[in-house]
Amino acid sequence: MANNLNAIEFIDVSLAFGERVILNRVSFEVHFGEAKVVMGGSGMGKSTLLRLVLGLLKPDSGRILVEGEDITDYTEEQMMSVRRKIGMVFQEGALFDSLSVYDNVAYRLREQHLPESEIEPYVIRMLRFVDLEDVVDKMPNELSGGMRRRVGIARALVGNPKIILYDEPTAGLDPITARTICELALKLRDLEDVSSIFVTHRLQDIDVLSREYVLRDDKGNLVFEQEGDRLCLINTKFIMLKDGDIIFSGTDEKMRLSDNAYIKRFLAG
Amino acid sequence: MNLITRGIYQIQELTLLTWRVLRSVYRPPYYLREIVHQMDVSGFGSLPIILLTGFFTGAVLALNTGNTLQRFGVQNVSGQLVATSLIRELGPVLTCLMLAGRVGSGIAAELGSMLVSEQIDAMRALGTDPIKKLVIPRIVALVTMAPALTIICDMVGTLGGLLTAMTFQGQASSVYLASAQEAVDFNEIIGGLIKPTVFGFIIAILGCYKGLSTTGGTVGVGRSTTQAMVSASILIIAVDFLLQKLILSVLLQR
Ligand SMILES: Nc1ncnc2c1ncn2[C@@H]1O[C@H](COP(=O)(O)OP(=O)(O)OP(=O)(O)O)[C@@H](O)[C@H]1O
Ligand SMILES: [Mg+2]
Numbered sequence: 417m418a419n420n421l422n423a424i425e426f427i428d429v430s431l432a433f434g435e436r437v438i439l440n441r442v443s444f445e446v447h448f449g450e451a452k453v454v455m456g457g458s459g460m461g462k463s464t465l466l467r468l469v470l471g472l473l474k475p476d477s478g479r480i481l482v483e484g485e486d487i488t489d490y491t492e493e494q495m496m497s498v499r500r501k502i503g504m505v506f507q508e509g510a511l512f513d514s515l516s517v518y519d520n521v522a523y524r525l526r527e528q529h530l531p532e533s534e535i536e537p538y539v540i541r542m543l544r545f546v547d548l549e550d551v552v553d554k555m556p557n558e559l560s561g562g563m564r565r566r567v568g569i570a571r572a573l574v575g576n577p578k579i580i581l582y583d584e585p586t587a588g589l590d591p592i593t594a595r596t597i598c599e600l601a602l603k604l605r606d607l608e609d610v611s612s613i614f615v616t617h618r619l620q621d622i623d624v625l626s627r628e629y630v631l632r633d634d635k636g637n638l639v640f641e642q643e644g645d646r647l648c649l650i651n652t653k654f655i656m657l658k659d660g661d662i663i664f665s666g667t668d669e670k671m672r673l674s675d676n677a678y679i680k681r682f683l684a685g
Numbered sequence: 686m687n688l689i690t691r692g693i694y695q696i697q698e699l700t701l702l703t704w705r706v707l708r709s710v711y712r713p714p715y716y717l718r719e720i721v722h723q724m725d726v727s728g729f730g731s732l733p734i735i736l737l738t739g740f741f742t743g744a745v746l747a748l749n750t751g752n753t754l755q756r757f758g759v760q761n762v763s764g765q766l767v768a769t770s771l772i773r774e775l776g777p778v779l780t781c782l783m784l785a786g787r788v789g790s791g792i793a794a795e796l797g798s799m800l801v802s803e804q805i806d807a808m809r810a811l812g813t814d815p816i817k818k819l820v821i822p823r824i825v826a827l828v829t830m831a832p833a834l835t836i837i838c839d840m841v842g843t844l845g846g847l848l849t850a851m852t853f854q855g856q857a858s859s860v861y862l863a864s865a866q867e868a869v870d871f872n873e874i875i876g877g878l879i880k881p882t883v884f885g886f887i888i889a890i891l892g893c894y895k896g897l898s899t900t901g902g903t904v905g906v907g908r909s910t911t912q913a914m915v916s917a918s919i920l921i922i923a924v925d926f927l928l929q930k931l932i933l934s935v936l937l938q939r
């Protein structure tokens with residue numbers, strides 16, 4: 417039952433580690449061009465959910481579809497072509513320690529045997545995108561946490577994946593860097609039509625993603641605008657995970673009006 | 686009971702890993718640069734310790750056997766004795782025990798920390814098969830470098846024996862070398878090279894398996910490292926016995 421509207425679809429997905437149930441018949445879908453913000457307390461299985469999309473982990477039951485393709489029973493080899501369409505920003509960056517920043521970002525292109533003359537301008541452009549041109553030759557252990565995270569984002573964006581999974585990309589960062597990362601996600605969502613799952617607990621991220629959008633004006637400059645009179649955002653939806661279940665799914669307006677005690681406390685900060 | 690189930694589970698996982706390696710070793714992509722790099726790190730990098738081990742082993746062999754041989758009036762065969770012991774037994778086993786300690790544990794530590802810091806997942810997410818990129822180069826490097834290092838160990842060991850025989854036992858170098866040459870038999874050498882090839886595989890596959898099955902964060906990495914080294918060492922010594930039995934009956938027909 418492939419639905420061509422969905423970039424990612426979970427159908428009754430369950431997963432347990434031993435006795436501990438992480439996901440209990442979870443179903444949701446991410447439409448093309450939509451950003452799905454996934455919230456939930458620590459240890460509720462948000463990272464696990466992203467690992468399922470990449471096939472790094474297999475569910476105990478249920479089906480997972482990526483761009484209409486049922487990847488649940490794919491072998492590691494078959495997954496490789498699916499993973500090429502997906503960029504993943506790992507929670508801790510997961511940079512390759514033994515490779516420089518440049519080589520980390522270039523990794524995917526090197527694996528595809530592109531000539532170095534094509535790789536270099538691309539990598540530099542990516543690093544400029546995350547504002548890290550000046551650390552190209554540094555090793556990951558010489559970078560701060562925020563810089564590592566941004567290198568991780570640059571690495572995930574290489575190859576222009578149409579699906580991006582962000583695992584708490586802003587956690588533990590200063591407000592300005594965090595804002596930059598959210599703006600990046602907005603640009604990809606609104607200008608490049610990227611579908612994404614954005615895991616976060618930060619209320620500021622939720623505000624930015626649910627209320628702002630970006631567009632190009634007549635002169636080609638980027639302008640960030642608040643939703644409201646001109647437009648109401650429909651390309652961002654929210655999911656709240658708690659104890660294996662999705663306790664909320666929908667738009668931010670609906671979420672803010674929810675009378676569920678847990679959600680109220682979560683949004684109160 | 687728990688111990689037995691865990692043992693069976695580990696053997697099963699190890700067999701599975703070996704199977705995946707054998708299945709993908711012939712299929713592209715090949716990481717030749719990675720292989721050369723690993724050969725350099727694990728082979729060339731181990732040269733100093735192999736030279737030292739080999740030299741002193743040969744020297745002490747000559748020292749220990751010298752007196753006994755003298756009592757029977759046959760000290761002129763000490764060259765053959767040292768060289769045979771090295772080629773047949775001590776060269777392969779000592780070289781590979783050293784490699785298990787230096788390289789096997791290093792592999793487990795490196796892959797283990799890559800696993801716990803999600804680098805292995807990142808690699809898979811970026812479309813690379815860790816078996817091809819990490820495991821196979823390490824296996825190829827050890828399977829080729831272990832025999833090469835064993836030959837070097839045999840040679841410096843014989844040299845160490847020569848120096849002992851000359852300085853402490855007043856033997857002429859020509860006598861020692863002529864006797865040592867007696868030991869150089871084609872089948873002996875083949876037997877002496879089959880062993881380190883097998884041991885090299887054991888070291889690499891155990892290092893990779895222990896590294897890739899690390900659980901429990903950084904503490905787990907330490908545990909995997911130790912286990913990789915200990916299990917490889919024990920397996921080397923056990924397999925050495927079986928291989929020697931096989932080599933004796935098939936190659937040397939004794
Ligand atoms: N390989 C594993 N084996 C056993 N349990 C695991 C494994 N991976 C994760 N878990 C458990 O699954 C639960 C969910 O983990 P996950 O990393 O998905 O949480 P999370 O929602 O991302 O939390 P955080 O916000 O802290 O990142 C945790 O309780 C964790 O202990
Ligand atoms: Mg997480």
